[in-house]
Amino acid sequence: MSCPYCCAGTAEGALVCSACGRDIAVPATLIAERDDLLRKREELRDELRRARDEVEAITRRRKSR
Template identity: 80%
Template sequence: MTCPYCQSANAEGALVCASCGRDIAVPATLIAERDDLRRKRDELRDELRQARDEVEAIMRRRKPR
């Protein structure tokens, strides 16, 4: 695990950085919340992509020839 503050390598699962002494533990609840937010973000991106495709299709049909 790399320290987000000083970038030094630490043992996996370390709670405190061996180099700078700062707290580097991330609670499991925050990791779960992050993963949930990433999943929701990806779902919203897919919905937006589909909506854009639908708008483009409508605009192509409306174009006068």
């Protein structure tokens, strides 16, 4: 694991970075929330990709008329 502030290597499970002294402990609830947000972001990206493909298909059909 590396410190999110100074990028120094830290021991797994460390609460404080030994290089910069900053608090690096992340509560499990924040990790779960982050994972949920990442999942939702990916779902939204997929939805946006499908919508763009649909708009592109509609545009091509209109041009071919």
